[in-house]
Amino acid sequence: MSNVKEKVAVIGAGSWGTALALVLADNGHEVRLWGHKQEQIDEINSKHTNEKYLPNLKLPETIVGISSLSAALEGMDIIILAVPTKAIREVLGKIREFQKFPLTIVHVSKGIEPDSLLRISEMIEQELPSSVLKDIVVLSGPSHAEEVSLRHPTTVTVSSENMDAANMVQDLFMNQHFRVYTNPDVIGVEIGGALKNIIALAAGISDGLGYGDNAKAALITRGLTEIARLGTKMGANPLTFLGLSGIGDLIVTCTSVHSRNWRAGNMLGKGKKLDEVLESMGMVVEGVRTTKAAYQLSEKYNVKMPITESLYGVLFNDNNPKEAVDQLMGRLKTNEMEDLTNGLVD
Secondary structure, three states: OOOOOOEEEEEOOOHHHHHHHHHHHHOOOEEEEEOOOHHHHHHHHHOOOEOOOEOOOOOOOOEEEEOOHHHHHOOOOEEEEOOOHHHHHHHHHHHHHHOOOOEEEEEOOOOEOOOOOOEHHHHHHHHOOOOOEEEEEEEEOOOOHHHHHOOOOEEEEEEOOOHHHHHHHHHHHOOOOEEEEEOOOHHHHHHHHHHHHHHHHHHHHHHHOOOHHHHHHHHHHHHHHHHHHHHHHOOOOHHHHHOHHHHHHHHHHHHOOOOHHHHHHHHHHOOOOHHHHHHHHOOOOHHHHHHHHHHHHHHHOOOOOHHHHHHHHHHHOOOOHHHHHHHHHOOOOOOHHHHHHEOOEO
């Protein structure tokens, strides 16, 4: 952990943004936590809580809530971008209007934009001119906000095309509870973090149908194959998917009740409709949008992704979840090793 104390703005006062603000505050940094709801910001400043997203947690007074985006960024060199994928362009558009100096942006969201098929770092590059954007760093890995906020041991990866920036962010966050590795493979880290939400939805559906551990283990394993196959076609290092932002994040998201995507899938497996599920969740389920994007990417890159294709049918074509699982089980026989290496090795 670095002894240098920084001023950091966390943009997004949801569960993950708040948990990361807590890590930064624990490390002695001055933290501004931005949210667009004044009532929530008032609660953070007066009660030092954020009950909707992280109940029963007391925040340190060094975390200051701010509802003005320009005020939150004033004098900042580093910002943590912790808003849902669908809100990123809107927030960056506002930053572009007033920001005068280059920023290092650490994005911690996990998704791909449907239709444009851009990763989040590509969206940031598209929205911000070089006069405003210094470096982009991705933070990803198996890290439920609920456990991070309790200071349970957590390990993540940071990635950037500029490894000096990645090392700086590693120092910014690292402490005895929150271990940070670096990885130069930005594409792999982003793809692993985004696509694991698809498999978590599928795992939740399987559990909701009552199919047990055998089915879930198969989904996780075959899901990793799909992620690696597509990611490698997009330019990622296949070894990244064996790391924290690959299999690590996949395991935790597919097996934990903290996972929004698993919970959403579980409700779908029990017979609820997608609109009903999303309304009852009250928080963004990134895997739904990402399933659409990944389905489009599989067509663009001509990559076989049967789990993604089946889930797409359940989410967007109102296919029956049980029938989708049965169709997956009834696919033509194949050789596992040939199937694993298809797309990974030319």
